[in-house]
Amino acid sequence: MVGGLRMQNSIIRAENLSIGYDDKVIMKNLSFDIPKGDIFIIMGGSGCGKSTLLRTLTGLIPAHSGQIWIRDIDFINADPSEKLEVMKHSGILYQSGALFSSMTLAENVALPLQQYTSYSPDKISRIVAFKLALVGLAGYEDYYPSEISGGMRKRAGLARALALDPEIVYFDEPSAGLDPISSKNLDDLILEINKTLGTTIIVVTHELSSIFAIGKNSIFLDKTIKTISAKGNPKELLKNPPNEQVYEFLTRGERHEKGTK
Amino acid sequence: MIEVTTKDNCLVCTLKDVLDETTRLNISAAQLHNKKIQLVGSNIKSWNTDFVVTLFNALKDVPKENLSYSHLPEGMEQLLRLAFQAPHHEPTNPRPKLPFLDSVGEGGIRFCRCVKKGCGFIHDCLSAWGRQLTGKAVYRSKDFWMILADCGPKSILIVSLISFMVGLILAFVGAIQLKTFGAQIYVASLVTIGMTRIMGAVMTGVIMAGRTGASYAATIGTMQVNEELDALQTMGISRTDFLVLPRMNALLLAMPILILLADFMGILGGCFVCVSFWDIPLSEYIKYTVNSFYMNHFLVGVFHGIVFGWIIALCGCYFGVHCGRNADSVGAATTKAVVYSIVWMIVTTGLLTVVFQWLGV
Numbered sequence: 001m002v003g004g005l006r007m008q009n010s011i012i013r014a015e016n017l018s019i020g021y022d023d024k025v026i027m028k029n030l031s032f033d034i035p036k037g038d039i040f041i042i043m044g045g046s047g048c049g050k051s052t053l054l055r056t057l058t059g060l061i062p063a064h065s066g067q068i069w070i071r072d073i074d075f076i077n078a079d080p081s082e083k084l085e086v087m088k089h090s091g092i093l094y095q096s097g098a099l100f101s102s103m104t105l106a107e108n109v110a111l112p113l114q115q116y117t118s119y120s121p122d123k124i125s126r127i128v129a130f131k132l133a134l135v136g137l138a139g140y141e142d143y144y145p146s147e148i149s150g151g152m153r154k155r156a157g158l159a160r161a162l163a164l165d166p167e168i169v170y171f172d173e174p175s176a177g178l179d180p181i182s183s184k185n186l187d188d189l190i191l192e193i194n195k196t197l198g199t200t201i202i203v204v205t206h207e208l209s210s211i212f213a214i215g216k217n218s219i220f221l222d223k224t225i226k227t228i229s230a231k232g233n234p235k236e237l238l239k240n241p242p243n244e245q246v247y248e249f250l251t252r253g254e255r256h257e258k259g260t261k
Numbered sequence: 262m263i264e265v266t267t268k269d270n271c272l273v274c275t276l277k278d279v280l281d282e283t284t285r286l287n288i289s290a291a292q293l294h295n296k297k298i299q300l301v302g303s304n305i306k307s308w309n310t311d312f313v314v315t316l317f318n319a320l321k322d323v324p325k326e327n328l329s330y331s332h333l334p335e336g337m338e339q340l341l342r343l344a345f346q347a348p349h350h351e352p353t354n355p356r357p358k359l360p361f362l363d364s365v366g367e368g369g370i371r372f373c374r375c376v377k378k379g380c381g382f383i384h385d386c387l388s389a390w391g392r393q394l395t396g397k398a399v400y401r402s403k404d405f406w407m408i409l410a411d412c413g414p415k416s417i418l419i420v421s422l423i424s425f426m427v428g429l430i431l432a433f434v435g436a437i438q439l440k441t442f443g444a445q446i447y448v449a450s451l452v453t454i455g456m457t458r459i460m461g462a463v464m465t466g467v468i469m470a471g472r473t474g475a476s477y478a479a480t481i482g483t484m485q486v487n488e489e490l491d492a493l494q495t496m497g498i499s500r501t502d503f504l505v506l507p508r509m510n511a512l513l514l515a516m517p518i519l520i521l522l523a524d525f526m527g528i529l530g531g532c533f534v535c536v537s538f539w540d541i542p543l544s545e546y547i548k549y550t551v552n553s554f555y556m557n558h559f560l561v562g563v564f565h566g567i568v569f570g571w572i573i574a575l576c577g578c579y580f581g582v583h584c585g586r587n588a589d590s591v592g593a594a595t596t597k598a599v600v601y602s603i604v605w606m607i608v609t610t611g612l613l614t615v616v617f618q619w620l621g622v
Contacts, residue, residue, distance in 0.1 A: 058495050084497045092495050098488040102404065112496050115399060160492075 010069075011036045011168060011200050012057065017066035019049060019056045025064055026052050029227045032219050036167075039194050039201045039214050041234060044221030045249065050204040053221070054172055057202070058092055059083055071167065088116055091161025091169045095176050097153035099145040105132060105156045106141035112163045131159040135189060151182035158189065168200045169193070175207040187213045208252065212238075220246050271297040276333075277304035288319055298323055300341075302333035313337060317344045382579050385501040386509065393510075398502040405507040412473040413515035417522065419472065420465055424456070424523035427464050428530025431455050436539050445539045449549035452531030458558040459565065461523035463610065465516065466569035470602035474577035477508050478598035481581025482591040490582065500582060509574040516570035517563045524562065557622050565613060569606050576602040 012034040020026040026049035034040045042050050055061045057068060059075065068075040070086050078086070099108045109128045113119060119127070125141075132138060135155040145153055154174065161169050171190070175183040187210050194201050194214075205211060211218065215234040222229035222245055230237055230246045241247035248254065264275040265288055274288070298320065320328065325345040330338045359367060392398040435451040481504055484490050493500050528550055535541040577598045584594040 055491075060491055060494060087495055087497045090495070092492065094488040094492060096487050098492040100484075100489055100492075101487070102407070111498070115496065115498055 009035050011038075011071060012202070013067075013069040014057075015067045015069075017053075017056070017068060018064035019052050019061075020064055021052070021061065025226070027221060027226055028064075030066070030219075030221075032228065032231065034200060034202060035217070036200055037194070037198050039190065039203065039216045041211050041215040041218035042202065042204045042221065043206055043211055043218055043234075043249070045206065045223055048221045048223040050206070050221055051172055054170055054202070054204045058090065058170060059087065088164060089167045091158075091164070091166040093154065093157045093161045093169065093171045093174060095173045097145065097150075097157035099153055099156055099160070101145050104142050104144055105137065105148075105159075108145070108156065109160045109163050112160065116164060127163070128159075131162055132156070134162065134193075135159045136185075150177050151179075151186070154178070154186060155189070158186075158193075162193070162197075162199075165197070166199065168202065171201065171203040171205070173205055173207075174203060175205060175210050180209075183207065183210065184213070190214050206249075208250065211250075220249065267296075271299055273299045273301060275301040275304065276308075277302075277306075279307050297327045297329065299329045299331055300333060301331045302337065303331070305334055305337070308334060308337050310340070313340050313344070317341065321345075321349065378583065379579065382501075382582070383575065385499075386505055386575065386578075389499065389501045389506045392502060393506060398506055399498055400503050400507045405511060408507050409511040409515060411476070412469065412511050413518065416469065416472060416515070416519060420468055420519050420523055421526045423464055423468055424461060424526035425530040425533075427460055428452050428456055428527030428532075429534050430530075431460065431527070432531035432534035433538075436534065440539075445535070446541055446545060446549055448531060448535055448539070448541070449546045450553035453528055453550045453553040454555075454558055456527030456531075457524045457554065457562050459562060459610065459614075461520050461527055462562045462565035462569060463606070464527075465519045465523045465566060466573065466606045467603060469512070469516070469519070469570070470573050470576075470599050470606065473512060474573040474598045474602045475595045477574065477577030478581040478584070478594045479591055481578060482584030482594040485581070485584045486586050486588070486591060505574070505578040505582070508578055509571065512570040512574040513567060516566040520563055520566040524559070561613075561617055561622060565610065568609055568613070572605045572609060573602045576605065 010033040013032075015031050017030040018025055018028040019030070030053065042053055044050050052061070056063050057070075057075075063076055066076075071089060073082050073086055075083065075086060099105070100111070103111070106125065106128045109131050110124050113124045113127060117124075129138070129141060132141060135158050137152060137155055137159065140148065140152070140156070145156070148156070158169075174186050174190070178186065190201055190203070191214055193199055201214075203210070203214065211234045218230075218232065218234045218237065219228045220230040220237070221227075222243075224245070230242045234250065237246055238250045241250065264277070266273045266275070272288070300316075328345065330341065333341070389398055431452050432448050436445050436448045439445050439447055439451075481490070484504070490500055490504075493503055532543070532546050532550075535546050536543050580594040580598040580601070584590045
C-alpha cells in the first residue's frame with residue numbers, strides 16, 4: 001500500500017516507466033499522475049509510442065521497467081486475480097471498436113456482465129438496452145457489427161466498455177476513421193460520461209480538435225527524446241509551449257519563434 | 262538539348278526542346294563543385310517527370326541555396342523546388358544481413374521460442390479442458406453449436422465425395438493387381454480394411470485441415486487484426502477458453518462421426534467399382550466386406566481421427582492466436598495452419614502405426 005499512500009487523489013500513477021516491444025525500448029522515464037475523474041490525453045506524433053503506453057497501462061504488454069499503480073494496486077507486480085480486479089473496473093474502447101463480429105450489439109455489451117455478475121438474463125438485457133441507449137444506439141440491440149457504420153461501432157464499443165460501470169475508461173484514437181461530425185459527437189459523449197458518471201477518461205489521440213475539446217490534463221510523448229516532454233492542460237500548453245515540438249504539434253506544424261508568439 | 266556554359270563561376274544549364282527520359286545530362290561532379298547553378302528553361306517545349314528525376318539525381322548534392330531557376334515551366338520549377346526541399350535521408354538497411362554463424366544462432370533461438378510457445382499453448386489448452394471439467398471455463402454454448410454445425414454437417418458433402426473417390430481408386434488399383442491371381446473378390450477386403458483402419462481417417466483429416474483448420478486460423482487471425490483478442494484479454498476472459506475450447510470440442514466431436522461416414526462412403530466406392538466394372542455380385546461384395554470388418558481396425562481409425570481433430574484444432578487456433586496484425590499475417594497464419602496440420606498428422610500416423618503394431622492391435 002506504499003503506492004496507495006502516495007497516490008492520494010490519483011487513480012493511476014506511473015513512475016520511471018519504460019515501455020516497448022521485445023527488446024526495443026520505445027519510451028523511458030515516463031512518470032505521471034492521473035487524477036480521479038480527469039480526462040487525460042496521451043498525445044504525440046505518429047509512432048511515438050502512445051498506443052504502446054496504452055497497451056502497457058491495460059496489461060496487454062509488459063513494461064520493461066518502472067511501476068504503474070492503478071487503484072492503489074501495483075499493477076505490474078500484481079497477481080492475476082488483482083490484475084483482473086483492476087480490469088473489471090476498467091473499460092477500453094479500441095480504435096476499431098473491437099466488437100465481436102459473431103455477436104449482436106446486445107450480446108457484445110452483455111458479455112462482461114455475464115462474465116462478472118450473477119444478474120438474471122432479464123436484468124442483463126435491461127442493462128444492455130440502457131447502456132446502448134446511453135450511447136445513442138437504442139433499438140440496435142439485434143444488429144451485428146457489420147450492419148452498422150464505423151461511428152456506431154465505436155459507440156457500441158463504448159457501451160461495452162461502460163457495461164460494468166468502470167472507474168476508468170481508456171480510448172485508443174477515438175476519432176480515427178470518423179467524419180468531423182461523428183468525431184465531435186463522440187467527444188461530446190466522452191464529456192457527458194465524464195461529467196455524469198465521474199469516470200476517469202484516458203484518451204490516446206493526435207486529433208487536435210478532440211485534444212482541445214475534451215482534454216483537462218495531458219502528456220506529450222516526444223519521439224526524439226523518447227520520453228515525456230510536456231505535461232499539463234492542452235490549452236495552457238498551447239499558450240505557454242514548453243518547447244518547439246509541443247508548439248509545432250499543437251499548431252499543426254507552425255514554427256514557434258520566441259517572443260513573437 | 263542541354264547546353265552547359267560557365268559564367269562568373271556560375272554554371273548555366275540551358276534546357277531546350279523536348280526533355281524526357283532519353284535526355285542525357287552531361288555534367289560532372291567536378292563541374293558542380295562549389296558553383297552556383299542556374300537552370301534556364303525559356304526554350305523548353307515539353308518536359309516530363311522522368312527528366313526531372315534525372316535532373317534531381319544529378320544535382321541532389323548541390324546545396325539548394327546554390328540553385329536558381331530562370332524561365333522554367335511553372336510545374337517543373339515547383340516540382341524541382343519540392344524535390345530539393347524534402348529532407349534527404351541516407352538509405353538505411355532495416356534488416357542488416359547477419360554473418361552465417363549469427364544467423365544459425367538466431368534461427369536456433371527462434372526455433373526454441375517457437376517450441377516454448379507451442380508447448381505453452383498446449384498447456385493452456387489442457388488447462389482449459391481441466392477448467393471445463395470443473396465448470397469454470399467460459400464460452401458461449403451458441404458459439405460451440407455454430408462451430409459444430411460448420412465443421413460437422415457442412416462438411417458431410419465434401420467428406421462423402423472424397424471418401425467415395427478414394428474407395429473407388431483403392432478398388433481400381435487393387436483389382437488390377439488381384440486380377441492376375443484371379444482374386445478380385447478380395448478387393449472388398451482391401452477397401453474395407455484400408456478405409457476403416459487408416460484411409461478414412463487420413464482423408465477426413467486432410468479435408469478438415471484444409472476446410473476447418475484454415476477457417477479457425479483465418480477467423481481468429483482476423484479477430485487479432487480487429488483487436489478483438491485484446492478486448493477479450495482486457496475483459497479478463499481467457500481466449501483459450503472462449504475461442505479455442507469450443508473449436509477443439511466441436512472438431513473432436515465431429516471427427517469420429519465424419520470418419521464413420523468416410524469409411525462407409527469408401528466401402529460404397531469400392532462396391533461401385535467391383536459391381537460395375539469387375540462383375541462381382543453385390544451379395545459377394547457385402548459378404549467379404551462384413552467378413553473383413555474388424556472392430557479393432559475401425560476403432561484404430563476413429564482414434565486416429567480424434568488425434569487428427571485435436572491436431573487440426575490446435576494448429577488452426579495456435580496460428581490464429583499468434584497471427585500478426587495485418588492482412589498478410591492472416592494469409593500466412595492460414596497457410597501455416599494447413600501445412601502444419603497435415604505434417605503433424607502424417608508424423609502422428611507414423612508414430613501411431615508403430616505403436617499399434619507393437620501393441621498387436
